[in-house]
Amino acid sequence: MTQQFRIALLSGDGIGPEIMAVAVDVLKRIGQKFDLQFDFEDAMIGGAAIDQAGTPLPEETLETCRQSDAVLLAAIGGYKWDTQPRHLRPETGLLGLRAGLGLFANLRPAIILPQLIDASSLKREVVEGVDIMVVRELTGGVYFGEPKGIFATESGEKRGVNTMAYSVSEIDRIGRVAFEAAQKRSGKLCSVDKANVLEVSQLWRDRITALAADYPTVELSHLYVDNAAMQLLRWPKQFDTIVTGNLFGDILSDAAAMLTGSIGMLPSASLGEGGPGVFEPVHGSAPDIAGQDKANPLAQVLSAAMLLRYGLDQATAADQLEQSVLQVLDQGYRTPDIMSEGMLQVGCRAMGEALLKTLD
Ligand code: NAD
Numbered sequence: 001m002t003q004q005f006r007i008a009l010l011s012g013d014g015i016g017p018e019i020m021a022v023a024v025d026v027l028k029r030i031g032q033k034f035d036l037q038f039d040f041e042d043a044m045i046g047g048a049a050i051d052q053a054g055t056p057l058p059e060e061t062l063e064t065c066r067q068s069d070a071v072l073l074a075a076i077g078g079y080k081w082d083t084q085p086r087h088l089r090p091e092t093g094l095l096g097l098r099a100g101l102g103l104f105a106n107l108r109p110a111i112i113l114p115q116l117i118d119a120s121s122l123k124r125e126v127v128e129g130v131d132i133m134v135v136r137e138l139t140g141g142v143y144f145g146e147p148k149g150i151f152a153t154e155s156g157e158k159r160g161v162n163t164m165a166y167s168v169s170e171i172d173r174i175g176r177v178a179f180e181a182a183q184k185r186s187g188k189l190c191s192v193d194k195a196n197v198l199e200v201s202q203l204w205r206d207r208i209t210a211l212a213a214d215y216p217t218v219e220l221s222h223l224y225v226d227n228a229a230m231q232l233l234r235w236p237k238q239f240d241t242i243v244t245g246n247l248f249g250d251i252l253s254d255a256a257a258m259l260t261g262s263i264g265m266l267p268s269a270s271l272g273e274g275g276p277g278v279f280e281p282v283h284g285s286a287p288d289i290a291g292q293d294k295a296n297p298l299a300q301v302l303s304a305a306m307l308l309r310y311g312l313d314q315a316t317a318a319d320q321l322e323q324s325v326l327q328v329l330d331q332g333y334r335t336p337d338i339m340s341e342g343m344l345q346v347g348c349r350a351m352g353e354a355l356l357k358t359l360d
Contacts, residue, residue: 004037005312008068008276010061010097012046013090014285015295015348016074022297022352023072023304026321029359030308034317041068045097046076046090046285056093062100065276070311071101073280074300078287098138103270103278104170105177106136106249107310110256110266115329116338119261126235132256133185133241135178136249138270140170143246164200166245171207177271178243179215184315188240190221192228192248204245225252232256257282264296264337267303269310279307293347296335298325301355320359327358 007027011020024040031038043061050056056076065071076090086092097103112120112130120127145163153159175191182189191208193201205222212220223231225248231238232255244252257266266282281299289295302325309318333354334343346354 002035002037004039005070006039006041006068007307008061008065008071009040009042010045010065010071010073011042011048012074012076012285013048013078014075014287014290016046016076016285018290018293018295018348019281019297019300020072020074022348022355023074023300025352026301026324026355026359027304029356030317030321033320033359034314036312036314036317045073045093047078047081049093050081050084050088050090056088056090057096057100062097065097065101065278068276070276070307071097071278072300072304072307073097073278075281075283075285077285078290097278098270101275101278102139102272104137104139104273105174105271106134106138106253107177107181107269107271107306108134108136108253108257108266108282109268109306110134110253110260112260113265113326113329115326116260116262116265118340119338120259121261122233122236122259126237127259130236130259131185132236132239132259133181134249134253134256135174135181135241135243136253137166137170137174137245138249139246140166141246164198164245164247166200166204168203168207171204172211173273175208175211175243176214178241179211179218182218182241183215184309186240187217188219188221190223190228190239190242192223192225192242192244192252194225194248195222196224201245208243228252229255232259262296262338264299264335265302266299267306269303269306271310277307277311279303279311293349294336295348296337297348297351298335301325324355324358328354331358 011017043064110132142164145165148162195201195205263283271277305318305321308314332344
C-alpha cells in the first residue's frame with residue numbers, strides 16, 4: 001500500500017535552490033521505487049523570505065512546517081543581508097524555526113567515505129572506517145541558561161555572565177534520542193561531560209547512567225570533554241555514537257565533521273518531541289558559487305536520506321539513497337569541491353543526473 005508523506009521544502013538562499021532541486025528529484029525516484037508518495041510544499045525562509053515577505057520566517061512557513069511530516073531545508077544567508085539588524089537576518093529565521101518546532105536534538109554524522117579519504121587532514125590509517133554520530137542537545141545548556149548578560153559589579157567593573165543549566169527532563173529526553181540512535185547503529189554510546197568540575201555535568205552523568213538500564217543492548221561509556229576532544233583526533237574509530245550538551249556538542253560536532261575534510265558531504269538532522277524534524281546540510285549557502293552549477297548536492301541528498309531514516313522511519317529507502325551516493329563516487333563523479341586527479345568533474349545538475357541513473 002502506498003504510504004503518503006507531506007514534506008516541507010525550504011530552499012532558502014545561495015546554492016539552496018540548486019541543491020534542493022537535486023534532492024527533490026532523487027526523493028521522487030526513491031518514492032516510485034518504495035511505494036512512498038511525497039507531497040512537497042515549498043515555503044520561504046532566510047534572505048529570500050526577507051526580500052519577499054519582510055521577515056526571515058513568515059508565519060505561513062512555520063505553519064507549513066508544523067503541518068508536514070518532515071522538513072527538508074537547504075541553506076540560508078548571503079552577503080546582501082549581512083549588515084541588517086538582527087531581526088532581519090536570515091539566521092534569525094533558522095533559530096525561529098528550531099524554536100517553533102521545539103527541536104532539541106541535533107544529529108550530525110561524520111563518516112569517512114573510502115572514495116574521499118584523502119580529503120581528510122589526518123593520516124589514512126587514523127580516519128579509514130570512521131563512522132561517528134554526534135547527538136547534541138540544542139535548546140538548553142549555557143547558550144540559554146539564566147541569568148545571562150553583561151552586568152556592572154558594585155565596583156562598577158563590567159562582568160559577563162552565562163549559566164550552564166540542565167534539568168532532569170532536558171537530559172533525559174536528549175539521552176533517550178541518543179540511546180535510540182546508538183541502538184540503530186552499532187550499539188556503543190559515549191556520553192561527554194565535564195563532571196570532574198561542573199555540577200551540571202554531574203547531574204548529566206547520573207541521569208545518562210540511570211537511563212542505560214532501559215537500553216540493555218547499548219554499551220555506555222563516559223568521557224570528560226577535554227579527553228573526548230583529544231581522543232577524536234587521536235583515534236576517532238573508537239567512537240560510534242556520542243551524546244553531549246549544547247556547548248560541548250557545538251565544538252565536538254565541528255571537530256568530528258572536519259575529520260572528513262569535505263563540507264559539501266555532511267548532512268544533519270534536528271529532532272523534536274513527536275513533531276516534524278528538520279533535515280539540512282551542515283554547510284551554508286555558499287554565495288561565492290551560487291547560480292554557477294558548481295555546488296555539491298550530496299550533503300543535501302544525504303540530508304534527504306536522514307529525513308527518510310529518522311523523520312519517516314523508512315530505513316530501507318534511506319539505505320538505498322546512501323548507497324547511490326557511494327555509487328556515483330565509485331563511478332568517479334566529483335563536483336569541484338571534492339575533485340581529485342583522475343576523476344570526472346561535474347556540476348550540480350550532472351551529479352543529480354548521475355544519482356538518478358544509479359537509482360534506476
Ligand atoms: P559556507 O558553508 O556557505 O561556505 C564555506 C565554503 O565552502 C565556501 O567556499 C563555499 O563555496 C564552500 N561550500 C559550502 N557548501 C558547498 C557545497 N555544497 N558545494 C561546494 N562548495 C561548498 O559558509 P560561509 O561562507 O561561512 O557562509 C555563507 C553564508 O551561509 C553566510 O551568510 C552564513 O551565515 C550562511 N550559513 C548558513 C548556514 C545554514 O543555512 N545552516 C550554515 C552556515 C553558514
